Amino acid sequence: MYIDCHAHVFFSPFPTESVDMDLIGKMPTPTIDFINEMISNAKKKGVNYIIGVISNPKDFPRYQEQLERENIIHVIGISRNNALNDLSKMISLLKKEIEREKPHGIGEIGLDYSYGFEGLKENEKNVFKKRQQALFKSQITLAREIDIPIVVHAGYGTDRDIVEIIKQGKAQDVGGQIHGYMSKKELVSELIDMGFYFSFGYIHPKEEELQRVIEITPMEYLLTETDSPYHIMDSPKKFILPEDVVLVAEEIARLKGIKLEDFNKQIIRNARTLFRF
Ligand SMILES: [Zn+2]
Known part of the structure; x- marks a missing residue:
């Protein structure tokens, strides 16, 4: 049994300019048919749980829809x-959405100082950074108020700010998931010590x-995820979907030198402990 610990099941349609048009397969649009198929294909491969992340206020109306799905663990932010x-x-x-039903986590929240910064002037960049930090801080406060973990996006160059804000906001009281981690190893033990x-993910x-x-x-x-639907550029070019967490698990289990079955059991245990389900 597998778990995808971070997927945007109810996602916004992709802006066409961000997608390589000769990707294999069709560009996903979040119709109910597509979502049903995505969940059932994952299930067929043994992906019994998906941590479903809704993190754009435009998608908040779909939170209710997601709540009605079995085996999706709800995260919103x-x-x-x-x-x-x-x-x-x-x-x-x-x-308002949280009052509807308490989620298992607040996310994804965090910082990214590269995405969306192209073409901005220096002062605009600073404003954007400060606004991201304020948004991050206020959601840490909210997570602590309702006592649920946070799901953190830590983009390139944001490491120190992430750690500082986590410490200042006492996010260690609730702990969380550093999702799709792609940064330095120096931060690992410091953040693990804070819960x-x-x-x-795949690449x-x-x-x-x-x-x-x-x-x-x-x-x-350790957790495994897809951040799907996510398009990768290596060969074969394709959209990563929750079913592909199987590939992620196989690769990481091999790296860790652990039998896949034991690996998966531990990952599910970890997810259950963190997200309390
Ligand atoms: Zn994500």
Whole structure:
């Protein structure tokens, strides 16, 4: 049995310019048929649980839809892409959804100082960074108020700010998941000491620095994910879907030198401990 610890099952349609048009397969659109098929294909491969992440306020109306699905563990939050919008308005929208049903985590939240920064002037970049930090801090506060873990996106160059904000906001009280981790190994033990789990996806094990990070991450703090639907550019080019967490698990279990069955059992145990289900 597998678990995909981070997937956007109810996702926004992709902006066409961000997708390589000769990708194999069709560009997913989040119709009910597509979502049903995605979940059932995953199930056929033994992916019995999916941590479903809704992190764009535009998709909040789909939270209710997601709540009605079995075997999806619900996470909701506001991603840093939205940081330039009205903060208090977004937080009150989020609170409304949380009142509907308490999620298992707040996410994905965090920082990214590269995506969306192209073409910005220096002062605009600073404003965007500050707004991302404010959004991150207010959602840590919210997670602590309702006592659920956070799901963190830690983009390139944001390591120190992530750790500082986590410490200042006392996010270690609730712990969380550093999702799709692609950064340095130096941060791993510092964040694990604060109750954070490290979650790795499909393309990552092929990178040497990341292999090192995976090697030093204790099995008790490791998670596997797809961040799907996600398009990869290596061969074959394709969209990663929750069913592909099988490939992620196989690759990381091999790196760790652990039998796949034992590996999967531990990953599910970790996810259950963190997200309390
Ligand atoms: Zn994501």
